[in-house]
Amino acid sequence: MRDDPTRPPPVRIKGRGATGNPDGRFARRTATAEDDGWFTDGEPPPHPDTTVSEERARSILSRNDSPDIPFAQSLNPYRGCEHGCIYCYARPSHSYLDLSPGLDFETKLYAKTNAAERLCAELAKPGYRCSPINLGANTDPYQPVEKRWRITRQVLEVLADCRHPCTLVTKNALIERDLDLLAPMAAQRLVAVFVSVTTLDNRLAARMEPRASAPHRRLAAIRTLAEAGIPVGVFVAPVIPMINDRDMEAILDAARDAGATRASYTVLRLPHELKALFRDWLQAHFPERAGHVMSLIRQMRGGRDNDPRFGHRMRGGGPFADLLRQRFAVAARRLGFDRARGPALDTSLFTPPRPHSPQGELF
Known part of the structure; x- marks a missing residue:
């Protein structure tokens, strides 16, 4: 199951998703752990603290033409994510910073402190064409550090002032803080x-996504948003065979009861370094079923750990993927979820921000 049988077995680290800090695929330096004689068997691994560095972004909007994604523009206020979700497909992006997709991704974070300023500049460009901007495509805009840094709120203030449409994806109840802007x-x-709910089991959530809001708090956030008149949907994402797939219908039922009107799901993706990270997590938390889980994942991915092709990466293929698709369709139809990919947002109200003038504003 593990790539290197000589490596010590992975261990759980309280409050963290990854079990280690392997080198990224672009690492310019490598480190090898050596026993200095001070380690005692059974001693817990050191607990890594979260650090946040300021980053001055040169640009802030990312654009894509993927047929799998219902938006063309996205904005990520942070690099890395303290939620620590072991399944996060964004983990390999930390390799571009010469950091590990493992513990570094969830402990060494970067806050784009000029995000609102750069957004204003991009929206003010003469050639800009308005289309909804997604916040949360890569890392969660409401991860715990947002409580202090408030970059997501600054971005929302710009969008609200310009009457620019946006969508948000999160698994943190901190979004309730911004009801005064969102409503x-x-x-x-x-x-x-869209609120991501992967399980209703608190213990499983604490293993998969240790610093995200507990499942019941996410459902409460759905209810709060819906009662405030904000269109809200639920993402059952990702579905992991023999780990959380059994919860699909229960999540949809609970979310519909809380006020969600749309629903979607994706199956687990394991790009780049995430393959080894997820295997180690399985060995640490579910060793008795690790082989079975990976076997089902490969069945959905044409015999590989990952299939990055458009049209396949979100849903997978094969009998197990077909079963998930049928289960979701039956439950969504029974509960009356809107089958549209997303709500129709209004782009006609957009008013570009006025460029800064050194003479100040006269009117």
Whole structure:
């Protein structure tokens, strides 16, 4: 199951998703752990603290033309994510910083402190064409450090002032803090929110996504958003065979009861270094079924750990993937979820921000 049988077995680290800090695929330096004689068997591994560094972004909007994604523009206020979700497909992006997709991804974070400023500049460009901007495509805009840094809120303030539509994806109840911005935007059809719920089991959630809001708090956030008139949907994402797939219908039922009107799901993706990270996590938390889980994943991915092809990467293929697709369709139809990919947001209200003038504003 593990790539190198000579490596010590992976161990759980309280409050963290990854079990180690392997080198990224672009690492310019490598480190080898050596026993200095001070380690005692059974001693817990050192607990890594979270650090946040300021980053001055040169640009802030990312664009894509993927047929699998229902938005063309996205904005990520942070690099890395303290939620620590072991399944996060964004983990390999930390390799571009010469950091590990493992513990570094969830402990060494970067805050784009000029995000709102750069957004204003990009929206003010003469050739800019308005289309909804997604916040949360790569890392969660409401991860715990947002409580202090408030970069997501600054970005929302710009979007609200310009009446620019956006969508948000999160698994943190901190989004309730920004109801004063989101509710007026929703009244103008400028925002929609999607809350990711992977399980209703608190113990499993604490293993998979240790610093995200507990499942019941995410459902409460769905209810709060819905009662405020904000269009809200639920993502059952990702579905992991023999880990959380049994919860699919229960999640959809609970989310619909809380006020969600849309639903979607994806199956687990394991790009680049995430393959080894996820295997180690399985060995640490579910050793008795690790082989079975990986076997089902490969069945959905044409015999490989990952299939990055458009049209296949989100849903997979084969009998198990077909079963998930049928289960989701039956439950969504029974509960009356909207089958549209996303709400119709209004782009006609957009007013570009006025460029900064050294003479100040006269009117």
